[in-house]
Amino acid sequence: MNDSIVYTKTARGLTALTREDRALSRDQLRALAAVDGRISVAGLFAHYPGVPRELMTRLLAELEQLGLIRPLPAGGEGGAAAAATASDGADALPLAPAQELDPEEGVRAWAEARRGARLLQEQGFFTHGKAGVPAQRSPAGLRVLVVEDDIGIARLLQQLLARQGFEVTHADSIPAALAALETPPAPDLVLLDVVLPGAPLRDGFHLLNRIRHHPGLARLPVIMVTSQSSDEQVHRGLREGADGYIFKPFQWPALYACVQSVLGLDA
Numbered sequence: 001m002n003d004s005i006v007y008t009k010t011a012r013g014l015t016a017l018t019r020e021d022r023a024l025s026r027d028q029l030r031a032l033a034a035v036d037g038r039i040s041v042a043g044l045f046a047h048y049p050g051v052p053r054e055l056m057t058r059l060l061a062e063l064e065q066l067g068l069i070r071p072l073p074a075g076g077e078g079g080a081a082a083a084a085t086a087s088d089g090a091d092a093l094p095l096a097p098a099q100e101l102d103p104e105e106g107v108r109a110w111a112e113a114r115r116g117a118r119l120l121q122e123q124g125f126f127t128h129g130k131a132g133v134p135a136q137r138s139p140a141g142l143r144v145l146v147v148e149d150d151i152g153i154a155r156l157l158q159q160l161l162a163r164q165g166f167e168v169t170h171a172d173s174i175p176a177a178l179a180a181l182e183t184p185p186a187p188d189l190v191l192l193d194v195v196l197p198g199a200p201l202r203d204g205f206h207l208l209n210r211i212r213h214h215p216g217l218a219r220l221p222v223i224m225v226t227s228q229s230s231d232e233q234v235h236r237g238l239r240e241g242a243d244g245y246i247f248k249p250f251q252w253p254a255l256y257a258c259v260q261s262v263l264g265l266d267a
Contacts, residue, residue, distance in 0.1 A: 007037070
């Protein structure tokens with residue numbers, strides 16, 4: 001195991017720790033409590049000298065396999081941010097560190113994620129409150145940035161949204177999306193695919209993180225477009241600040257209902 005890895009608890013891990021999950025051994029619970037999103041594996045070895053290195057390594061591997069912890073981007077909190085900024089020069093959209101929720105917040109977030117995953121399956125979309133109401137209550141003239149690498153899906157989204165009066169632009173990769181976000185005027189809404197190509201960021205969640213920690217874009221409404229509706233996926237999006245989810249393959253009524261809800265548009 002790489003000693004520089006920094007692990008953070010997942011929502012499931014926070015819940016397991018809070019409820020002292022009986023399916024976990026005392027050693028597993030102890031290791032889970034030690035993971036805090038800041039200390040590297042090497043730091044864990046140093047802080048718990050009474051725990052053999054081989055045992056701690058095995059416990060961390062077990063917790064990761066159970067979905068109770070996950071590694072942060074390479075370099076941990078500050079290292080990840082510095083590496084991302086240095087590699088692409090996008091200082092205006094820095095990658096912010098992930099912060100662990102306290103146990104009570106974690107349980108609430110996990111419950112909301114489970115509700116969202118269920119709604120994604122049942123109605124094809126899920127929204128988490130309103131991101132903000134635009135100046136007008138109709139789509140006419142509102143700008144939408146579609147971040148999608150599948151050209152067929154991107155064109156379909158462009159056509160459907162344009163028919164309602166939206167002004168639609170398209171980015172097919174993370175670098176193209178970064179460039180679009182840094183070029184005025186800013187969009188009024190971003191439809192963001194989860195799985196996207198393009199270093200330095202790995203996926204749509206990393207791009208969402210940058211948006212949420214940019215002073216000029218932090219309140220920009222973002223709807224994730226995903227083909228996965230697991231609790232963990234939804235929780236990650238909510239934790240990073242997604243305002244809604246659309247489930248692929250989407251139906252137009254579900255897509256537009258999601259957009260209306262997030263933007264506060266008239267039905």
